[in-house]
Amino acid sequence: MENYAELLETLTQQEQDLQFAAFNSDTALTLGMNIIELAKAKQKIITVNITINGKVLFHHAMQGASADQADWIRRKNNVVARFGRCSFYVGIDHKHRGVVFEDIKYLDPLDHAANGGAFPITIRNTGIIGTVTVSGLRQAEDHALVIEALRAVLA
Numbered sequence: 001m002e003n004y005a006e007l008l009e010t011l012t013q014q015e016q017d018l019q020f021a022a023f024n025s026d027t028a029l030t031l032g033m034n035i036i037e038l039a040k041a042k043q044k045i046i047t048v049n050i051t052i053n054g055k056v057l058f059h060h061a062m063q064g065a066s067a068d069q070a071d072w073i074r075r076k077n078n079v080v081a082r083f084g085r086c087s088f089y090v091g092i093d094h095k096h097r098g099v100v101f102e103d104i105k106y107l108d109p110l111d112h113a114a115n116g117g118a119f120p121i122t123i124r125n126t127g128i129i130g131t132v133t134v135s136g137l138r139q140a141e142d143h144a145l146v147i148e149a150l151r152a153v154l155a
Contacts, residue, residue: 004096011089032058052130069135076118088116117142
C-alpha cells in the first residue's frame with residue numbers, strides 16, 4: 001500500500017512552493033511550451049491546457065493525442081476549482097480517507113475527475129487564478145510533468 005500521508009505532504013509542499021509573483025499570457029506560453037518539450041523529450045503524447053479565470057491561454061494536443069484528453073482536462077480542472085487543491089491531492093486524500101471519489105453524490109463524475117494532472121496556478125499572497133493541466137499519461141506522470149515544468153519556469 002502506498003504511503004498516502006507522505007504523498008499528501010509532498011503535494012501540499014508543491015502547492016506552497018510552486019506559486020507565481022505574476023502570471024500572464026506570455027507566462028502561459030512559456031509554461032505550455034515547456035511542458036510540450038518535456039513530453040517530447042520523454043517520447044510521451046499528451047494534451048496540455050492552461051486556463052486563467054475561465055479563459056484558455058494555452059491548449060495543445062500533441063500528434064496522436066486522443067480527443068478524450070480534453071474532457072479529462074475539463075473534469076480535472078473542475079476538481080481544482082471545487083476543492084482549491086491539485087487534482088492529484090484530492091484523489092489521494094479521498095483514497096487516504098477510504099472514500100471513493102466517484103461515489104460522492106453531489107459531484108457528478110461526468111464533470112469531476114480527481115486524477116492527477118491539474119495543478120492550481122497560484123499568485124503568491126493572492127490565491128488561485130487558474131490551472132495548468134496535463135492529460136494522456138498515468139495520473140502520477142501527468143502530475144510529475146506539470147511539476148517539472150513549473151519548477152523550470154519558476155526557477
